[in-house]
Amino acid sequence: MDTDLIAPLDPGWERALAPQREALAAVGQSITARRAGGEQVLPAPEDILRAFRQPFEAVRVLILGQDPYPTPGHPIGLSFAVDRHVAPLPRSLANIYRELSTDLGQAPASHGDLSAWTEQGVLLLNRVLTVGAGQAGSHRNLGWEAITEAAVAALAARAAQGPPLVAILWGAEARKMAPVLRAHGAGRVGLIESPHPSPLSAYRGFFGSRPFSRANELLxxxxxxxVDWRLD
Structure with a gap:
């Protein structure tokens, strides 16, 4: 896929996102222009499309968030995850670990590396894949929403004819994808919706939502x- 964003992607995602070539190119050009104007765009270029390097056919749980952490050094192209050395953990991730402990009795990990989940077919995706440093939500309406909606629709369509999919939608922007998953998934996509795990909304229904055990029940x-949700 020829875009201003660093690839390559998994071949399955290449096929799924082929209709989004022009949209990806346009977003890539916008990001290039922002960088040229002095904006620090996060995450690093090689990590922007990182989620789509994960095998399309192996995805069985989608965790969909809103946009990347705006703190330099935090976003790595996988929603909610950070590199193992990052401390303290972002508060949203700390709340995820709190709910994981309540739900499954697992002690919170001492790091934010969620790659053990991705290796089991958990796709960590945001609706928007870039952000300006220190400017939460600053790349909304840049063009990412149509691209990630196409990705979600492709996963749902695959689930309608093949391996099952459970979608965990955290936050208002992610929850907008519930109708897309229903429409393309032919009733074969398990849906788990709740408020975002951020400190601003976690007490409004994220805590107590039991997304991890419910996902395993649906699978x-x-x-x-x-999914073995344990992290070393």
């Missing part, structure tokens, strides 16, 4: 193996 109902 079991579809005849799929559960």
């Amino acid at each position: 079991a109902q579809a005849g799929a193996a559960p």
Whole structure:
């Protein structure tokens, strides 16, 4: 896929996102212009499309967030995750670990590396894939929403005909994808919706939502193996 964004992507994602070539090129050009104007764009160029390097056919749980952390050094192209050395953890991630502990009795990890989840087919995706440093939400309406909606629709369409998919939608922007998942998934996509885990909304329904055990229950109902949510 020829864009101003650093690739390559997984071949399955290349096919799924082929209709978005022009949109990706346009977003890439906008990001290039912002950088040229002095804006620090996060994450690093090689990580912007990182989620789409994960095998398309292997995705069985989608965790959909809103946009990357705006703190330099935090976003790495996987929603909610940070590199292992980052401390303290972003507060949204700390709240995710708190809910994971309540839900499954797992002790919170001492780091924010969620790659153990991605290796089991958990796709960590945001609706918007870039942000300006220190400017939360600053790249909304830049063009990412149409691209990630196409990605979500492609996963749902795949689930309608093949391996099951569970979608965990955190926050208002992510929850806008519920109708897309229903429309393309032919009733075969398990949906788990809640407020975002950020400190501003976690107490409005994220805490107590049990997304991890519920995802495994939905996978079991579809005849799929559960996710081992433990992190070393």
